[in-house]
Amino acid sequence: MAEFLRGKVVAVTGAGRGIGRAVALACAAEGAKVVVNDYGVGIDGSAPTSEVADEVVKEIEAAGGEAVAVADDIATMAGGERVVRTAVEAFGRLDGVVCVAGILRERMLFNMSEEEWDPVIATHLKGTFTVFRAASALMRKQGGGSLIGFTSGNHQGSVSQPNYSAAKGGIISLVRSAALGLAKYGVTANAVAPVARTRMSANVPMELKEIGAPEDVAALVVYLLSDAAHEITGQVYTVAGSKIAVWAQPRxxxxxxxxxxxxxxxxxxxxxxxxxxxxxxxxxxxxxxxxxxxxxxxxxxx
Incomplete structure:
Protein backbone atom coordinates (compact mmCIF):
# COMPACT_ATOMS: atom_id res chain seq x y z
CA MET A 1 0.00 0.00 0.00
CA ALA A 2 1.14 3.54 -0.73
CA GLU A 3 -0.43 4.68 2.57
CA PHE A 4 -1.80 7.85 1.01
CA LEU A 5 -3.44 8.78 4.31
CA ARG A 6 -0.73 7.92 6.85
CA GLY A 7 -1.16 10.03 9.98
CA LYS A 8 -4.59 11.35 8.99
CA VAL A 9 -7.91 11.02 10.79
CA VAL A 10 -11.00 10.56 8.63
CA ALA A 11 -14.69 10.35 9.53
CA VAL A 12 -17.09 8.55 7.18
CA THR A 13 -20.89 8.70 7.49
CA GLY A 14 -23.02 5.85 6.19
CA ALA A 15 -19.95 3.68 6.70
CA GLY A 16 -21.70 0.52 7.82
CA ARG A 17 -22.56 -0.77 4.36
CA GLY A 18 -21.90 -0.38 0.66
CA ILE A 19 -19.81 2.55 -0.54
CA GLY A 20 -19.41 4.04 2.94
CA ARG A 21 -18.01 0.79 4.27
CA ALA A 22 -15.63 0.49 1.30
CA VAL A 23 -14.44 4.06 1.91
CA ALA A 24 -13.85 3.44 5.62
CA LEU A 25 -11.89 0.24 4.94
CA ALA A 26 -9.85 1.87 2.17
CA CYS A 27 -8.98 4.86 4.35
CA ALA A 28 -7.82 2.54 7.13
CA ALA A 29 -5.80 0.44 4.67
CA GLU A 30 -4.08 3.62 3.49
CA GLY A 31 -2.98 4.54 7.00
CA ALA A 32 -5.85 6.67 8.34
CA LYS A 33 -7.52 6.39 11.72
CA VAL A 34 -11.24 6.20 11.02
CA VAL A 35 -14.46 7.30 12.69
CA VAL A 36 -17.16 4.95 11.40
CA ASN A 37 -20.57 6.58 11.52
CA ASP A 38 -23.75 4.73 10.64
CA TYR A 39 -27.22 5.03 12.11
CA GLY A 40 -27.80 1.55 10.74
CA VAL A 41 -31.15 2.17 9.09
CA GLY A 42 -32.86 0.45 6.17
CA ILE A 43 -32.97 2.00 2.71
CA ASP A 44 -36.10 3.92 3.73
CA GLY A 45 -34.52 5.22 6.94
CA SER A 46 -36.27 2.82 9.32
CA ALA A 47 -35.11 0.43 12.07
CA PRO A 48 -31.83 1.97 13.27
CA THR A 49 -29.16 -0.28 14.80
CA SER A 50 -25.54 0.34 15.79
CA GLU A 51 -24.33 -3.14 14.83
CA VAL A 52 -23.24 -2.27 11.28
CA ALA A 53 -20.86 0.48 12.45
CA ASP A 54 -19.41 -1.79 15.14
CA GLU A 55 -18.77 -4.55 12.60
CA VAL A 56 -16.77 -2.25 10.32
CA VAL A 57 -14.66 -1.13 13.28
CA LYS A 58 -13.93 -4.79 14.03
CA GLU A 59 -12.87 -5.34 10.40
CA ILE A 60 -10.49 -2.40 10.53
CA GLU A 61 -9.01 -3.48 13.85
CA ALA A 62 -8.61 -7.06 12.66
CA ALA A 63 -6.51 -5.72 9.77
CA GLY A 64 -4.29 -3.80 12.19
CA GLY A 65 -5.96 -0.39 11.89
CA GLU A 66 -7.57 1.98 14.36
CA ALA A 67 -11.23 2.97 14.31
CA VAL A 68 -14.14 3.99 16.52
CA ALA A 69 -17.88 3.71 15.89
CA VAL A 70 -20.50 6.45 16.20
CA ALA A 71 -24.08 5.24 15.74
CA ASP A 72 -25.67 8.67 15.51
CA ASP A 73 -28.25 10.34 13.29
CA ILE A 74 -26.31 12.98 11.34
CA ALA A 75 -29.59 14.57 10.25
CA THR A 76 -29.43 16.33 13.64
CA MET A 77 -26.92 19.02 14.59
CA ALA A 78 -25.99 17.03 17.67
CA GLY A 79 -25.28 13.95 15.57
CA GLY A 80 -23.03 15.81 13.15
CA GLU A 81 -21.15 17.47 15.98
CA ARG A 82 -20.71 14.15 17.77
CA VAL A 83 -18.99 12.62 14.74
CA VAL A 84 -16.42 15.41 14.77
CA ARG A 85 -16.05 15.45 18.55
CA THR A 86 -15.49 11.69 18.60
CA ALA A 87 -12.60 12.06 16.14
CA VAL A 88 -10.94 14.68 18.31
CA GLU A 89 -11.51 12.78 21.55
CA ALA A 90 -10.26 9.49 20.13
CA PHE A 91 -7.46 10.64 17.84
CA GLY A 92 -6.73 14.29 18.61
CA ARG A 93 -7.69 15.83 15.26
CA LEU A 94 -9.77 15.43 12.10
CA ASP A 95 -8.32 15.75 8.60
CA GLY A 96 -11.20 14.63 6.39
CA VAL A 97 -14.91 13.90 6.40
CA VAL A 98 -16.78 11.85 3.83
CA CYS A 99 -20.59 12.12 3.89
CA VAL A 100 -22.05 9.03 2.26
CA ALA A 101 -25.15 8.45 4.43
CA GLY A 102 -28.43 8.44 2.54
CA ILE A 103 -31.91 6.93 2.25
CA LEU A 104 -34.59 6.65 -0.43
CA ARG A 105 -38.33 7.22 -0.41
CA GLU A 106 -39.47 7.05 -3.99
CA ARG A 107 -42.63 8.69 -5.27
CA MET A 108 -43.73 10.84 -8.20
CA LEU A 109 -43.78 14.55 -7.37
CA PHE A 110 -47.58 14.83 -7.58
CA ASN A 111 -47.98 11.96 -5.10
CA MET A 112 -45.11 12.75 -2.71
CA SER A 113 -45.99 13.46 0.90
CA GLU A 114 -44.18 15.67 3.38
CA GLU A 115 -43.25 12.50 5.27
CA GLU A 116 -41.50 11.22 2.14
CA TRP A 117 -39.81 14.53 1.35
CA ASP A 118 -38.43 15.64 4.72
CA PRO A 119 -36.43 12.57 5.82
CA VAL A 120 -34.61 12.30 2.47
CA ILE A 121 -33.63 15.99 2.49
CA ALA A 122 -32.67 15.69 6.16
CA THR A 123 -30.43 12.65 5.74
CA HIS A 124 -28.67 13.61 2.52
CA LEU A 125 -28.50 17.41 2.53
CA LYS A 126 -28.81 18.38 6.17
CA GLY A 127 -26.72 15.35 7.13
CA THR A 128 -23.92 16.66 4.93
CA PHE A 129 -24.34 20.17 6.36
CA THR A 130 -24.20 19.08 10.02
CA VAL A 131 -20.94 17.24 9.53
CA PHE A 132 -19.44 19.89 7.23
CA ARG A 133 -20.45 22.61 9.70
CA ALA A 134 -18.73 20.99 12.67
CA ALA A 135 -15.71 19.79 10.68
CA SER A 136 -15.11 23.09 8.89
CA ALA A 137 -14.93 25.01 12.17
CA LEU A 138 -12.26 22.61 13.40
CA MET A 139 -10.36 22.48 10.10
CA ARG A 140 -10.29 26.26 9.88
CA LYS A 141 -8.41 26.33 13.20
CA GLN A 142 -6.15 23.45 12.14
CA GLY A 143 -5.28 25.22 8.90
CA GLY A 144 -6.38 22.43 6.58
CA GLY A 145 -8.63 19.50 5.84
CA SER A 146 -10.88 17.88 3.26
CA LEU A 147 -14.67 17.81 2.97
CA ILE A 148 -16.23 15.29 0.60
CA GLY A 149 -19.95 15.15 -0.12
CA PHE A 150 -21.74 12.44 -2.05
CA THR A 151 -24.05 13.47 -4.85
CA SER A 152 -25.52 11.57 -7.82
CA GLY A 153 -25.99 11.90 -11.55
CA ASN A 154 -29.65 12.24 -10.57
CA HIS A 155 -28.96 15.82 -9.50
CA GLN A 156 -29.94 16.50 -13.14
CA GLY A 157 -33.45 15.44 -12.25
CA SER A 158 -35.37 12.27 -11.48
CA VAL A 159 -38.84 11.07 -12.43
CA SER A 160 -39.60 9.20 -9.22
CA GLN A 161 -37.05 10.67 -6.80
CA PRO A 162 -37.55 14.45 -6.75
CA ASN A 163 -36.64 14.51 -3.04
CA TYR A 164 -33.39 12.61 -3.62
CA SER A 165 -32.57 14.66 -6.72
CA ALA A 166 -33.16 17.95 -4.89
CA ALA A 167 -30.96 16.84 -2.00
CA LYS A 168 -28.14 15.76 -4.31
CA GLY A 169 -28.29 19.05 -6.21
CA GLY A 170 -28.17 20.88 -2.90
CA ILE A 171 -25.08 18.95 -1.87
CA ILE A 172 -23.25 20.15 -4.99
CA SER A 173 -24.09 23.77 -4.17
CA LEU A 174 -23.06 23.22 -0.55
CA VAL A 175 -19.73 21.73 -1.65
CA ARG A 176 -19.03 24.65 -3.99
CA SER A 177 -19.95 27.12 -1.26
CA ALA A 178 -17.59 25.35 1.15
CA ALA A 179 -14.82 25.39 -1.45
CA LEU A 180 -15.22 29.15 -1.89
CA GLY A 181 -15.51 29.97 1.79
CA LEU A 182 -12.75 27.73 3.09
CA ALA A 183 -10.06 28.01 0.42
CA LYS A 184 -8.08 30.64 2.32
CA TYR A 185 -7.93 28.30 5.31
CA GLY A 186 -6.42 25.43 3.33
CA VAL A 187 -9.63 23.37 3.38
CA THR A 188 -10.84 21.68 0.19
CA ALA A 189 -14.38 20.57 -0.63
CA ASN A 190 -15.39 18.21 -3.44
CA ALA A 191 -18.30 15.95 -4.38
CA VAL A 192 -18.38 12.41 -5.72
CA ALA A 193 -21.22 11.04 -7.86
CA PRO A 194 -20.80 7.26 -7.72
CA VAL A 195 -22.26 4.61 -9.98
CA ALA A 196 -21.70 1.36 -8.10
CA ARG A 197 -23.47 -1.86 -7.16
CA THR A 198 -25.11 -1.23 -3.79
CA ARG A 199 -28.44 -1.98 -2.12
CA MET A 200 -29.70 1.38 -3.45
CA SER A 201 -28.60 0.86 -7.06
CA ALA A 202 -30.18 -2.60 -7.06
CA ASN A 203 -33.57 -0.89 -7.43
CA VAL A 204 -32.66 1.13 -10.55
CA PRO A 205 -35.20 0.13 -13.26
CA MET A 206 -32.69 -0.03 -16.11
CA GLU A 207 -29.44 -1.64 -17.18
CA LEU A 208 -26.52 0.67 -16.37
CA LYS A 209 -23.84 0.47 -19.04
CA GLU A 210 -21.20 1.98 -16.78
CA ILE A 211 -21.18 0.72 -13.21
CA GLY A 212 -18.50 -0.48 -10.86
CA ALA A 213 -17.91 -1.68 -7.32
CA PRO A 214 -17.85 0.36 -4.10
CA GLU A 215 -14.08 -0.17 -4.01
CA ASP A 216 -13.70 1.85 -7.24
CA VAL A 217 -15.39 4.78 -5.54
CA ALA A 218 -13.29 4.36 -2.41
CA ALA A 219 -10.06 4.68 -4.39
CA LEU A 220 -11.10 8.11 -5.70
CA VAL A 221 -12.16 9.25 -2.25
CA VAL A 222 -8.81 8.23 -0.75
CA TYR A 223 -7.03 10.24 -3.42
CA LEU A 224 -9.19 13.33 -2.81
CA LEU A 225 -8.50 13.09 0.94
CA SER A 226 -4.76 12.86 0.40
CA ASP A 227 -2.12 15.58 0.24
CA ALA A 228 -1.70 14.74 -3.45
CA ALA A 229 -5.10 16.40 -4.09
CA HIS A 230 -4.56 19.51 -1.97
CA GLU A 231 -5.12 21.86 -4.93
CA ILE A 232 -8.39 20.21 -6.08
CA THR A 233 -11.51 21.92 -4.74
CA GLY A 234 -15.06 22.75 -5.78
CA GLN A 235 -15.23 19.79 -8.17
CA VAL A 236 -17.81 17.08 -8.87
CA TYR A 237 -16.46 13.74 -10.05
CA THR A 238 -18.35 10.74 -11.36
CA VAL A 239 -16.73 7.36 -10.83
CA ALA A 240 -18.32 4.39 -12.59
CA GLY A 241 -16.10 1.35 -12.71
CA SER A 242 -13.21 2.14 -15.02
CA LYS A 243 -14.47 5.68 -15.75
CA ILE A 244 -13.76 8.87 -13.84
CA ALA A 245 -15.33 12.06 -15.20
CA VAL A 246 -15.53 15.67 -14.03
CA TRP A 247 -18.74 17.70 -14.29
CA ALA A 248 -18.79 21.19 -15.78
CA GLN A 249 -19.02 24.23 -13.54
CA PRO A 250 -22.33 26.13 -13.88
CA ARG A 251 -22.05 28.97 -16.37
Missing part, protein backbone atom coordinates in the same frame (compact mmCIF):
# COMPACT_ATOMS: atom_id res chain seq x y z
CA UNK A 252 -24.22 31.04 -18.67
CA UNK A 253 -24.41 29.75 -22.24
CA UNK A 254 -25.97 32.64 -24.18
CA UNK A 255 -27.46 36.03 -23.37
CA UNK A 256 -29.44 38.82 -24.95
CA UNK A 257 -29.72 42.43 -23.83
CA UNK A 258 -32.23 45.24 -23.99
CA UNK A 259 -32.28 48.80 -22.76
CA UNK A 260 -33.02 48.92 -18.99
CA UNK A 261 -36.69 48.39 -18.37
CA UNK A 262 -37.52 47.81 -22.01
CA UNK A 263 -38.34 44.11 -21.94
CA UNK A 264 -41.92 43.14 -22.59
CA UNK A 265 -43.36 39.66 -23.04
CA UNK A 266 -43.83 40.43 -26.74
CA UNK A 267 -40.19 41.44 -27.26
CA UNK A 268 -39.00 38.39 -25.33
CA UNK A 269 -41.18 36.19 -27.54
CA UNK A 270 -39.53 37.75 -30.60
CA UNK A 271 -35.93 37.29 -29.43
CA UNK A 272 -35.58 34.58 -26.78
CA UNK A 273 -36.28 31.43 -28.84
CA UNK A 274 -33.76 32.26 -31.56
CA UNK A 275 -31.17 34.20 -29.55
CA UNK A 276 -30.93 32.68 -26.08
CA UNK A 277 -32.76 29.45 -26.89
CA UNK A 278 -32.59 26.45 -24.59
CA UNK A 279 -29.97 24.06 -23.32
CA UNK A 280 -31.22 20.56 -24.28
CA UNK A 281 -32.03 18.27 -21.38
CA UNK A 282 -30.39 14.87 -22.01
CA UNK A 283 -32.61 13.15 -19.47
CA UNK A 284 -35.70 13.87 -21.58
CA UNK A 285 -34.23 11.99 -24.53
CA UNK A 286 -33.31 9.15 -22.18
CA UNK A 287 -36.88 9.00 -20.92
CA UNK A 288 -38.14 8.62 -24.49
CA UNK A 289 -35.73 5.75 -25.09
CA UNK A 290 -36.81 4.10 -21.84
CA UNK A 291 -40.49 4.42 -22.80
CA UNK A 292 -39.85 2.75 -26.16
CA UNK A 293 -37.91 -0.06 -24.49
CA UNK A 294 -40.68 -0.58 -21.94
CA UNK A 295 -43.29 -0.67 -24.72
CA UNK A 296 -41.24 -3.38 -26.40
CA UNK A 297 -41.11 -5.24 -23.04
CA UNK A 298 -37.33 -4.79 -22.95
CA UNK A 299 -35.16 -3.60 -20.05
CA UNK A 300 -33.92 -0.12 -21.00
CA UNK A 301 -30.24 0.85 -20.98
CA UNK A 302 -28.76 3.99 -19.47
Missing amino acids: ELRAMYAEPGSWTPERIADFLPGTVGVDPMPMLAQLEAMAKAAAAKDRPNA
Whole structure:
Protein backbone atom coordinates (compact mmCIF):
# COMPACT_ATOMS: atom_id res chain seq x y z
CA MET A 1 0.00 0.00 0.00
CA ALA A 2 1.14 3.54 -0.73
CA GLU A 3 -0.43 4.68 2.57
CA PHE A 4 -1.80 7.85 1.01
CA LEU A 5 -3.44 8.78 4.31
CA ARG A 6 -0.73 7.92 6.85
CA GLY A 7 -1.16 10.03 9.98
CA LYS A 8 -4.59 11.35 8.99
CA VAL A 9 -7.91 11.02 10.79
CA VAL A 10 -11.00 10.56 8.63
CA ALA A 11 -14.69 10.35 9.53
CA VAL A 12 -17.09 8.55 7.18
CA THR A 13 -20.89 8.70 7.49
CA GLY A 14 -23.02 5.85 6.19
CA ALA A 15 -19.95 3.68 6.70
CA GLY A 16 -21.70 0.52 7.82
CA ARG A 17 -22.56 -0.77 4.36
CA GLY A 18 -21.90 -0.38 0.66
CA ILE A 19 -19.81 2.55 -0.54
CA GLY A 20 -19.41 4.04 2.94
CA ARG A 21 -18.01 0.79 4.27
CA ALA A 22 -15.63 0.49 1.30
CA VAL A 23 -14.44 4.06 1.91
CA ALA A 24 -13.85 3.44 5.62
CA LEU A 25 -11.89 0.24 4.94
CA ALA A 26 -9.85 1.87 2.17
CA CYS A 27 -8.98 4.86 4.35
CA ALA A 28 -7.82 2.54 7.13
CA ALA A 29 -5.80 0.44 4.67
CA GLU A 30 -4.08 3.62 3.49
CA GLY A 31 -2.98 4.54 7.00
CA ALA A 32 -5.85 6.67 8.34
CA LYS A 33 -7.52 6.39 11.72
CA VAL A 34 -11.24 6.20 11.02
CA VAL A 35 -14.46 7.30 12.69
CA VAL A 36 -17.16 4.95 11.40
CA ASN A 37 -20.57 6.58 11.52
CA ASP A 38 -23.75 4.73 10.64
CA TYR A 39 -27.22 5.03 12.11
CA GLY A 40 -27.80 1.55 10.74
CA VAL A 41 -31.15 2.17 9.09
CA GLY A 42 -32.86 0.45 6.17
CA ILE A 43 -32.97 2.00 2.71
CA ASP A 44 -36.10 3.92 3.73
CA GLY A 45 -34.52 5.22 6.94
CA SER A 46 -36.27 2.82 9.32
CA ALA A 47 -35.11 0.43 12.07
CA PRO A 48 -31.83 1.97 13.27
CA THR A 49 -29.16 -0.28 14.80
CA SER A 50 -25.54 0.34 15.79
CA GLU A 51 -24.33 -3.14 14.83
CA VAL A 52 -23.24 -2.27 11.28
CA ALA A 53 -20.86 0.48 12.45
CA ASP A 54 -19.41 -1.79 15.14
CA GLU A 55 -18.77 -4.55 12.60
CA VAL A 56 -16.77 -2.25 10.32
CA VAL A 57 -14.66 -1.13 13.28
CA LYS A 58 -13.93 -4.79 14.03
CA GLU A 59 -12.87 -5.34 10.40
CA ILE A 60 -10.49 -2.40 10.53
CA GLU A 61 -9.01 -3.48 13.85
CA ALA A 62 -8.61 -7.06 12.66
CA ALA A 63 -6.51 -5.72 9.77
CA GLY A 64 -4.29 -3.80 12.19
CA GLY A 65 -5.96 -0.39 11.89
CA GLU A 66 -7.57 1.98 14.36
CA ALA A 67 -11.23 2.97 14.31
CA VAL A 68 -14.14 3.99 16.52
CA ALA A 69 -17.88 3.71 15.89
CA VAL A 70 -20.50 6.45 16.20
CA ALA A 71 -24.08 5.24 15.74
CA ASP A 72 -25.67 8.67 15.51
CA ASP A 73 -28.25 10.34 13.29
CA ILE A 74 -26.31 12.98 11.34
CA ALA A 75 -29.59 14.57 10.25
CA THR A 76 -29.43 16.33 13.64
CA MET A 77 -26.92 19.02 14.59
CA ALA A 78 -25.99 17.03 17.67
CA GLY A 79 -25.28 13.95 15.57
CA GLY A 80 -23.03 15.81 13.15
CA GLU A 81 -21.15 17.47 15.98
CA ARG A 82 -20.71 14.15 17.77
CA VAL A 83 -18.99 12.62 14.74
CA VAL A 84 -16.42 15.41 14.77
CA ARG A 85 -16.05 15.45 18.55
CA THR A 86 -15.49 11.69 18.60
CA ALA A 87 -12.60 12.06 16.14
CA VAL A 88 -10.94 14.68 18.31
CA GLU A 89 -11.51 12.78 21.55
CA ALA A 90 -10.26 9.49 20.13
CA PHE A 91 -7.46 10.64 17.84
CA GLY A 92 -6.73 14.29 18.61
CA ARG A 93 -7.69 15.83 15.26
CA LEU A 94 -9.77 15.43 12.10
CA ASP A 95 -8.32 15.75 8.60
CA GLY A 96 -11.20 14.63 6.39
CA VAL A 97 -14.91 13.90 6.40
CA VAL A 98 -16.78 11.85 3.83
CA CYS A 99 -20.59 12.12 3.89
CA VAL A 100 -22.05 9.03 2.26
CA ALA A 101 -25.15 8.45 4.43
CA GLY A 102 -28.43 8.44 2.54
CA ILE A 103 -31.91 6.93 2.25
CA LEU A 104 -34.59 6.65 -0.43
CA ARG A 105 -38.33 7.22 -0.41
CA GLU A 106 -39.47 7.05 -3.99
CA ARG A 107 -42.63 8.69 -5.27
CA MET A 108 -43.73 10.84 -8.20
CA LEU A 109 -43.78 14.55 -7.37
CA PHE A 110 -47.58 14.83 -7.58
CA ASN A 111 -47.98 11.96 -5.10
CA MET A 112 -45.11 12.75 -2.71
CA SER A 113 -45.99 13.46 0.90
CA GLU A 114 -44.18 15.67 3.38
CA GLU A 115 -43.25 12.50 5.27
CA GLU A 116 -41.50 11.22 2.14
CA TRP A 117 -39.81 14.53 1.35
CA ASP A 118 -38.43 15.64 4.72
CA PRO A 119 -36.43 12.57 5.82
CA VAL A 120 -34.61 12.30 2.47
CA ILE A 121 -33.63 15.99 2.49
CA ALA A 122 -32.67 15.69 6.16
CA THR A 123 -30.43 12.65 5.74
CA HIS A 124 -28.67 13.61 2.52
CA LEU A 125 -28.50 17.41 2.53
CA LYS A 126 -28.81 18.38 6.17
CA GLY A 127 -26.72 15.35 7.13
CA THR A 128 -23.92 16.66 4.93
CA PHE A 129 -24.34 20.17 6.36
CA THR A 130 -24.20 19.08 10.02
CA VAL A 131 -20.94 17.24 9.53
CA PHE A 132 -19.44 19.89 7.23
CA ARG A 133 -20.45 22.61 9.70
CA ALA A 134 -18.73 20.99 12.67
CA ALA A 135 -15.71 19.79 10.68
CA SER A 136 -15.11 23.09 8.89
CA ALA A 137 -14.93 25.01 12.17
CA LEU A 138 -12.26 22.61 13.40
CA MET A 139 -10.36 22.48 10.10
CA ARG A 140 -10.29 26.26 9.88
CA LYS A 141 -8.41 26.33 13.20
CA GLN A 142 -6.15 23.45 12.14
CA GLY A 143 -5.28 25.22 8.90
CA GLY A 144 -6.38 22.43 6.58
CA GLY A 145 -8.63 19.50 5.84
CA SER A 146 -10.88 17.88 3.26
CA LEU A 147 -14.67 17.81 2.97
CA ILE A 148 -16.23 15.29 0.60
CA GLY A 149 -19.95 15.15 -0.12
CA PHE A 150 -21.74 12.44 -2.05
CA THR A 151 -24.05 13.47 -4.85
CA SER A 152 -25.52 11.57 -7.82
CA GLY A 153 -25.99 11.90 -11.55
CA ASN A 154 -29.65 12.24 -10.57
CA HIS A 155 -28.96 15.82 -9.50
CA GLN A 156 -29.94 16.50 -13.14
CA GLY A 157 -33.45 15.44 -12.25
CA SER A 158 -35.37 12.27 -11.48
CA VAL A 159 -38.84 11.07 -12.43
CA SER A 160 -39.60 9.20 -9.22
CA GLN A 161 -37.05 10.67 -6.80
CA PRO A 162 -37.55 14.45 -6.75
CA ASN A 163 -36.64 14.51 -3.04
CA TYR A 164 -33.39 12.61 -3.62
CA SER A 165 -32.57 14.66 -6.72
CA ALA A 166 -33.16 17.95 -4.89
CA ALA A 167 -30.96 16.84 -2.00
CA LYS A 168 -28.14 15.76 -4.31
CA GLY A 169 -28.29 19.05 -6.21
CA GLY A 170 -28.17 20.88 -2.90
CA ILE A 171 -25.08 18.95 -1.87
CA ILE A 172 -23.25 20.15 -4.99
CA SER A 173 -24.09 23.77 -4.17
CA LEU A 174 -23.06 23.22 -0.55
CA VAL A 175 -19.73 21.73 -1.65
CA ARG A 176 -19.03 24.65 -3.99
CA SER A 177 -19.95 27.12 -1.26
CA ALA A 178 -17.59 25.35 1.15
CA ALA A 179 -14.82 25.39 -1.45
CA LEU A 180 -15.22 29.15 -1.89
CA GLY A 181 -15.51 29.97 1.79
CA LEU A 182 -12.75 27.73 3.09
CA ALA A 183 -10.06 28.01 0.42
CA LYS A 184 -8.08 30.64 2.32
CA TYR A 185 -7.93 28.30 5.31
CA GLY A 186 -6.42 25.43 3.33
CA VAL A 187 -9.63 23.37 3.38
CA THR A 188 -10.84 21.68 0.19
CA ALA A 189 -14.38 20.57 -0.63
CA ASN A 190 -15.39 18.21 -3.44
CA ALA A 191 -18.30 15.95 -4.38
CA VAL A 192 -18.38 12.41 -5.72
CA ALA A 193 -21.22 11.04 -7.86
CA PRO A 194 -20.80 7.26 -7.72
CA VAL A 195 -22.26 4.61 -9.98
CA ALA A 196 -21.70 1.36 -8.10
CA ARG A 197 -23.47 -1.86 -7.16
CA THR A 198 -25.11 -1.23 -3.79
CA ARG A 199 -28.44 -1.98 -2.12
CA MET A 200 -29.70 1.38 -3.45
CA SER A 201 -28.60 0.86 -7.06
CA ALA A 202 -30.18 -2.60 -7.06
CA ASN A 203 -33.57 -0.89 -7.43
CA VAL A 204 -32.66 1.13 -10.55
CA PRO A 205 -35.20 0.13 -13.26
CA MET A 206 -32.69 -0.03 -16.11
CA GLU A 207 -29.44 -1.64 -17.18
CA LEU A 208 -26.52 0.67 -16.37
CA LYS A 209 -23.84 0.47 -19.04
CA GLU A 210 -21.20 1.98 -16.78
CA ILE A 211 -21.18 0.72 -13.21
CA GLY A 212 -18.50 -0.48 -10.86
CA ALA A 213 -17.91 -1.68 -7.32
CA PRO A 214 -17.85 0.36 -4.10
CA GLU A 215 -14.08 -0.17 -4.01
CA ASP A 216 -13.70 1.85 -7.24
CA VAL A 217 -15.39 4.78 -5.54
CA ALA A 218 -13.29 4.36 -2.41
CA ALA A 219 -10.06 4.68 -4.39
CA LEU A 220 -11.10 8.11 -5.70
CA VAL A 221 -12.16 9.25 -2.25
CA VAL A 222 -8.81 8.23 -0.75
CA TYR A 223 -7.03 10.24 -3.42
CA LEU A 224 -9.19 13.33 -2.81
CA LEU A 225 -8.50 13.09 0.94
CA SER A 226 -4.76 12.86 0.40
CA ASP A 227 -2.12 15.58 0.24
CA ALA A 228 -1.70 14.74 -3.45
CA ALA A 229 -5.10 16.40 -4.09
CA HIS A 230 -4.56 19.51 -1.97
CA GLU A 231 -5.12 21.86 -4.93
CA ILE A 232 -8.39 20.21 -6.08
CA THR A 233 -11.51 21.92 -4.74
CA GLY A 234 -15.06 22.75 -5.78
CA GLN A 235 -15.23 19.79 -8.17
CA VAL A 236 -17.81 17.08 -8.87
CA TYR A 237 -16.46 13.74 -10.05
CA THR A 238 -18.35 10.74 -11.36
CA VAL A 239 -16.73 7.36 -10.83
CA ALA A 240 -18.32 4.39 -12.59
CA GLY A 241 -16.10 1.35 -12.71
CA SER A 242 -13.21 2.14 -15.02
CA LYS A 243 -14.47 5.68 -15.75
CA ILE A 244 -13.76 8.87 -13.84
CA ALA A 245 -15.33 12.06 -15.20
CA VAL A 246 -15.53 15.67 -14.03
CA TRP A 247 -18.74 17.70 -14.29
CA ALA A 248 -18.79 21.19 -15.78
CA GLN A 249 -19.02 24.23 -13.54
CA PRO A 250 -22.33 26.13 -13.88
CA ARG A 251 -22.05 28.97 -16.37
CA GLU A 252 -24.22 31.04 -18.67
CA LEU A 253 -24.41 29.75 -22.24
CA ARG A 254 -25.97 32.64 -24.18
CA ALA A 255 -27.46 36.03 -23.37
CA MET A 256 -29.44 38.82 -24.95
CA TYR A 257 -29.72 42.43 -23.83
CA ALA A 258 -32.23 45.24 -23.99
CA GLU A 259 -32.28 48.80 -22.76
CA PRO A 260 -33.02 48.92 -18.99
CA GLY A 261 -36.69 48.39 -18.37
CA SER A 262 -37.52 47.81 -22.01
CA TRP A 263 -38.34 44.11 -21.94
CA THR A 264 -41.92 43.14 -22.59
CA PRO A 265 -43.36 39.66 -23.04
CA GLU A 266 -43.83 40.43 -26.74
CA ARG A 267 -40.19 41.44 -27.26
CA ILE A 268 -39.00 38.39 -25.33
CA ALA A 269 -41.18 36.19 -27.54
CA ASP A 270 -39.53 37.75 -30.60
CA PHE A 271 -35.93 37.29 -29.43
CA LEU A 272 -35.58 34.58 -26.78
CA PRO A 273 -36.28 31.43 -28.84
CA GLY A 274 -33.76 32.26 -31.56
CA THR A 275 -31.17 34.20 -29.55
CA VAL A 276 -30.93 32.68 -26.08
CA GLY A 277 -32.76 29.45 -26.89
CA VAL A 278 -32.59 26.45 -24.59
CA ASP A 279 -29.97 24.06 -23.32
CA PRO A 280 -31.22 20.56 -24.28
CA MET A 281 -32.03 18.27 -21.38
CA PRO A 282 -30.39 14.87 -22.01
CA MET A 283 -32.61 13.15 -19.47
CA LEU A 284 -35.70 13.87 -21.58
CA ALA A 285 -34.23 11.99 -24.53
CA GLN A 286 -33.31 9.15 -22.18
CA LEU A 287 -36.88 9.00 -20.92
CA GLU A 288 -38.14 8.62 -24.49
CA ALA A 289 -35.73 5.75 -25.09
CA MET A 290 -36.81 4.10 -21.84
CA ALA A 291 -40.49 4.42 -22.80
CA LYS A 292 -39.85 2.75 -26.16
CA ALA A 293 -37.91 -0.06 -24.49
CA ALA A 294 -40.68 -0.58 -21.94
CA ALA A 295 -43.29 -0.67 -24.72
CA ALA A 296 -41.24 -3.38 -26.40
CA LYS A 297 -41.11 -5.24 -23.04
CA ASP A 298 -37.33 -4.79 -22.95
CA ARG A 299 -35.16 -3.60 -20.05
CA PRO A 300 -33.92 -0.12 -21.00
CA ASN A 301 -30.24 0.85 -20.98
CA ALA A 302 -28.76 3.99 -19.47
